[in-house]
Amino acid sequence: MSDFGTLESRVRRKSLLKKVVKAEDTIEHFKSGMNLMWSGFTPAGYPKEVPIALADHVEKNNLQGKLKFNLFIGASVGAETEDRWATLDMIDRRWPYQTGKNIAKGINEGRIRMGDKHLGLFAQDAGYGFYTENGRYDIGIIEVSAINEDCGLALTTSCGIVAETINLCDKIIIEVNTGQPSFEGMHDIFMQYKPPRRQPFLITKADDRIGTSYVPCDPDKIVAVVESKRRDKGRAFSEMDDTSEAIADHILDFFAHEVKMGRLPENLLPLQSGVGSIANAVVGGLAKGPFSNLTVYTEVLQDTMLDLFDSGKLNCASACSLSLSEDPGFPRFFDNWEKYFDKIVLRPLSISNAPEPIRRLGCIAMNTPVEFDMYAHANSTLVGGTRMINGLGGSGDFLRNGYLKIMHTPSVRPTKTDPLGITCVVPKAPHIDHTEHDLDCVVTEQGLADLRGLAPKDRALKIINTCAHPEYRPILLDYFERAKKECLSKGIGHEPQLFDRCFKMQQNLATNGTMRIKNWDINIDLCE
Amino acid sequence: MSDFGTLESRVRRKSLLKKVVKAEDTIEHFKSGMNLMWSGFTPAGYPKEVPIALADHVEKNNLQGKLKFNLFIGASVGAETEDRWATLDMIDRRWPYQTGKNIAKGINEGRIRMGDKHLGLFAQDAGYGFYTENGRYDIGIIEVSAINEDCGLALTTSCGIVAETINLCDKIIIEVNTGQPSFEGMHDIFMQYKPPRRQPFLITKADDRIGTSYVPCDPDKIVAVVESKRRDKGRAFSEMDDTSEAIADHILDFFAHEVKMGRLPENLLPLQSGVGSIANAVVGGLAKGPFSNLTVYTEVLQDTMLDLFDSGKLNCASACSLSLSEDPGFPRFFDNWEKYFDKIVLRPLSISNAPEPIRRLGCIAMNTPVEFDMYAHANSTLVGGTRMINGLGGSGDFLRNGYLKIMHTPSVRPTKTDPLGITCVVPKAPHIDHTEHDLDCVVTEQGLADLRGLAPKDRALKIINTCAHPEYRPILLDYFERAKKECLSKGIGHEPQLFDRCFKMQQNLATNGTMRIKNWDINIDLCE
Known part of the structure; x- marks a missing residue:
């Protein structure tokens, strides 16, 4: 794996090398109830070593439900992290997007409080301080390719909400991924002020670059640097049909x-x-x-x-x-x-x-x-x-x-x-x-x-x-004609609906396993 | 009324003075089925003389339903224009916002086909050619304060979609409003290209100006200039309570x-x-x-x-x-x-x-x-x-x-x-x-x-x-608790609803004149 360079060659801010620890040594920083931000987006560029070490720690010490966090991440991350955390009852709040059978189960059974938001709005509003009591977060965990001499973070396969994370978190833990090539130079980071000092994004072509390749980070905030060789567990390819x-x-x-x-x-x-x-x-x-x-x-x-x-x-x-x-x-x-x-x-x-x-x-x-x-x-x-x-x-x-x-x-x-x-x-x-x-x-x-x-x-x-x-065409046309007739005759028909049966297809599906209903009359068995 | 300047002083593009006609002389330009764009926005700055002359013409000659137009305007306009047109069955399509008892009646009884859209998106999409077969419109009617030497239009109390109108319409009819002071200098017009040539709007403070005071207009498109002394029929003030x-x-x-x-x-x-x-x-x-x-x-x-x-x-x-x-x-x-x-x-x-x-x-x-x-x-x-x-x-x-x-x-x-x-x-x-x-x-x-x-x-x-x-608090809490219980127990409870009764309050209102229902059980009379 040394093809991709050593940890020393990736961490060019030399003072950070004395903060290099093993993943399990970071566990002491975490307390139940903390608000965490991670790098990562739709599973790419997310931290792996530290979340997995925390999950191992919970599993080994039977801390299920006793070490719970609020997770704020650009979007979904790999199943070996958030979905495993959900299985171990380690998640209270989760914003704004997730993937995984167990995390979805936790959400739909009421154990995980998921907040859903337009991703672009989430990133912005998090920066405005909207998702926690005082707008702050406890720990940010960020996967990087490299750290330059000025403590600029060169990210890996995603940018997510890293630019917000480094400002909003009290402590930062860095995972340097030496298990793959460095993506240094692929990113275009533009740091934003809040209103009323926001400036235009002067992008007029898809590949215009308006910022820098690095996310500037305060080195004093970095409490640990962990080496990682784990790669993204990306989505499998969906076959066409x-x-x-x-x-x-x-x-x-x-x-x-x-x-x-x-x-x-x-x-x-x-x-x-x-x-x-x-x-x-x-x-x-x-x-x-x-x-x-x-x-x-x-x-x-x-x-x-x-x-x-x-x-x-x-x-x-x-x-x-x-x-x-x-x-x-x-x-x-x-x-x-x-x-x-x-x-x-x-x-x-x-x-x-x-x-x-x-x-x-x-x-x-x-x-x-x-x-x-x-x-x-x-x-x-x-x-x-x-x-x-x-x-x-x-x-x-x-x-x-x-x-x-x-x-x-x-x-x-x-x-x-x-x-x-x-x-x-x-x-x-x-x-x-x-x-x-x-x-x-x-x-x-x-x-x-x-x-x-x-x-x-x-x-x-x-x-x-x-x-x-x-x-389904005749069934839908029948509904539409009935709705139109009833609503127009009453002069309330800009967008006709029949509120006593507009969800009849969905109800039939829940009860009888099909949306193919025979007709739209009320109170008769409609299942095929 | 001469306080506000003569028509001659307002029309500084002198060649246009020979196009000055009376409102009724513009009727010949209009044919049933035409797509019209007007100036005006939430009723301000809309044309009055020409629309009223057309309504008079329809009324006088019993042309109700025989002279019908598709109306595209930034937002609503005064009741003496669009609402009277609705009464006279002069509107087929209407985009994207309207005000008036008769036009609403026409829409909800299915005689007027209204399209509803985010206003900002409507303006943009009209400019992209999205609302008519070939993206063109027949006649634009625009109220202005003045026309400068270069045929720049100084608007009145609104800007609406005038910048789009002068490009998209084949013919332009201008109403010069000499019944009120000229609003010359109040407007900031920024003409946009279509993608991929759109440029940033460099507004960083509410009152930044990024364009010109005039809408540039091709003088050859202008087929008539009409003097108007009618003022906007603005909204009455809503009392606080x-x-x-x-x-x-x-x-x-x-x-x-x-x-x-x-x-x-x-x-x-x-x-x-x-x-x-x-x-x-x-x-x-x-x-x-x-x-x-x-x-x-x-x-x-x-x-x-x-x-x-x-x-x-x-x-x-x-x-x-x-x-x-x-x-x-x-x-x-x-x-x-x-x-x-x-x-x-x-x-x-x-x-x-x-x-x-x-x-x-x-x-x-x-x-x-x-x-x-x-x-x-x-x-x-x-x-x-x-x-x-x-x-x-x-x-x-x-x-x-x-x-x-x-x-x-x-x-x-x-x-x-x-x-x-x-x-x-x-x-x-x-x-x-x-x-x-x-x-x-x-x-x-x-x-x-x-x-x-x-x-x-x-x-x-x-x-x-x-x-x-x-x-209503206990009634709503009762519904929420029932929905939660039922959905969570099935593992489908991220956002609980009961689709067999979520509109029961609305149905009760339609039937019994109140949304105060006694409880959420199904199939019992719920009216107070």
Whole structure:
């Protein structure tokens, strides 16, 4: 592993070398109830040695539920850290996004208090002192590639909320990752004042650099430096399937149409793409497609972006994190370092997800919801309206501020008993994260509904007829016609709904395992 | 009326004088089905002579329903124009905000197709060509104070979407308003490119000027110039009452607390304040309160702002419109012109409501919803979830992007039969315009709930116990406890709801005229 340089070569602020300790020696700094901030974003660049040492300590000494922390991190981190912490009952509050079966269980059973927020707003508001009593945090744990002579931190695979962390935390623990190459030079850190002294972010192209490569850190705050050789446990690649390829085809056709109409330039506009199989299919389609000189301004770069670089069609990419798979993602990246390195800028969350550059650059925002309704309200977070999956993420940052705001999902999902048991196009979304005022297009494998300029009732017809699965189309049309008739006759029909049965499909799913109801009459058994 | 200068003195582009016609002579330009853009914003600075002449023409010739237009205007305009047009069945599509009994009736009975959008986004997206087939509009009608030698338009009491209008419309009709002083010099017009060529808005203080005083206009597009002496039919002043004063007191106490905690500077941050009696009470409270050197960055300036100027506590104000009452607002303004003029900047809607300056300046956003729910989702537009009042306006532009995001409402409103018939704190909002991810504080006369850092279930308890009317508190707590018990036991309880009865209060209101239900059991008569 010495290929990547020794700890001594990475820590160029020499006075810090006397603070080098083993991970388990940092445990003394932690007390139950503390507010912690970590580096890391959508699992990349998060601390590993110290969180794992703490978990081992709790497990070994039976301290489950006795050593609990409030965790504030840019987004999710690896399952070996936060999800294991959840299993060991080590988390009280968790902001603003998470991934893992056990942490989700803790949240939905009421043991973990998760707060969900637009990621860009979280980063900013944390800096404003909004999430703790006095706006301060006890300990920050930060993974770095290197520390320069001025105590500037060169980060690793993400920037997250590190710029805020070094200001808001009383103590800082550093993990220097010597198990992989140094990412020094990939980051663009712009430190912000609070209002009324905030300044513009002068980004006018996706790869513009407006700051420095290092996060300046007060060396006196650093209480420990720990060497780490553990790599990110990145997301596995989501395979494409026919459905996601059909969705990607609709989106690429739409882009071609917009170019033809003069509403998009020939190289499109900076792309923001979410995670998962549809996002992969879109990026895969672009790698084979007619558009070149593309740029990306997004929050997470995944494996498929390497394909897009390799296709020669992507000029540059800006993100908050480089979240590749352990294999083959990172090995492929490291083997072709010089091909990718200069084309990538990693930015703090407060800038990657800020409305200002997203609007100015005119990003094309694309994200997958749980479901959307016939008026284009979308649910991104709570399955069935109450059960948290991961969180809102940056979907709202991009969907509110993009040039084109697109949500894509399969039209149906299977349940245990019905392959068409769940329709992702519903009369009314049981939880709403993005409103009808935010979305331009919704897409399923059935088609793309361009909603720009449509009033609610026109929108409903377009969505049902274009996006709903044929099995659900008549059921949804029936609901819409009934709602329209009842509301218009009373003069209350701008956006018709029937509040005694708008969630009947969801109730039927909970009771009978399918949303395929026979009709919308009340008080009769509606299950197929 | 000659006090204010002749038409000749106002039209300094002399070649335009030969295009001066009477309003009725412009009728020939209009054909049914045309897309029209007007100046005007929340009724200020809108064209009057031409729209009234068209209405007279329709009325006189029984052309109701035969001469219909699609109306795109920055926001609402005076009732003598759009509301009369609605009465005469002259409107097909209407974007993105309106005011008037008859236009609302047309919308809710399905005759007028209204599209509702964040105002800041509407201005921008119209400029991108999103609302008509080819992105073009037929005729723009613009009220101006004057036209300079270079055919620069000096606007009147609002900027609205004029900068977009002069580019997007094939023909322009100008109304020169000589019935009031010229507002030349009050506006700051910054013309934007489309992405990828958009540039930063370099506004770092509320009254920074970054553009020119005039909207540059191609003289060849101008097909008619009409003189107008009609003044804006501005909003009447909303009287304060005990409820709104109690709400204002809570908000001012909160500001004092935030200053003490170091989260707000002593002169606060730029204020954005909605319309109505609560907004008036807040501004009235500020005029008497301890804070000075205040600034305002908002969309509409109303009569009470004159009080705040007169108190000596307001240094400057930026808005999209100066929307004073016909009496005493405008006469008071005109009589003290030199006292106010230099302290006011009027900006295009695409800048007054843009996320970029709102976030950078750190606005304190305050708006009144129809209702909010126990998780802090708010309904701003659709009474009962389906009936349109006015529209979203700029509430989302400011609430998503402000430094502090506050919604305020009385805790209850009366119905015909029950003085406490409507609770404005409900289990689930029947329509959602602002999500839980957007609001920091909700306020009623009962108290202010500071929600920053709270997870959903903690938020629900805080909102119910702080904001709900005592009459409704036990009913809401009962619902919350039932929902919590049922959802947590199933492991689906991040944000508990009961989908078979979450709208029971609203259904009871529709059926029985009150939201005071006896309990949450299903299938029993719940009316008091």
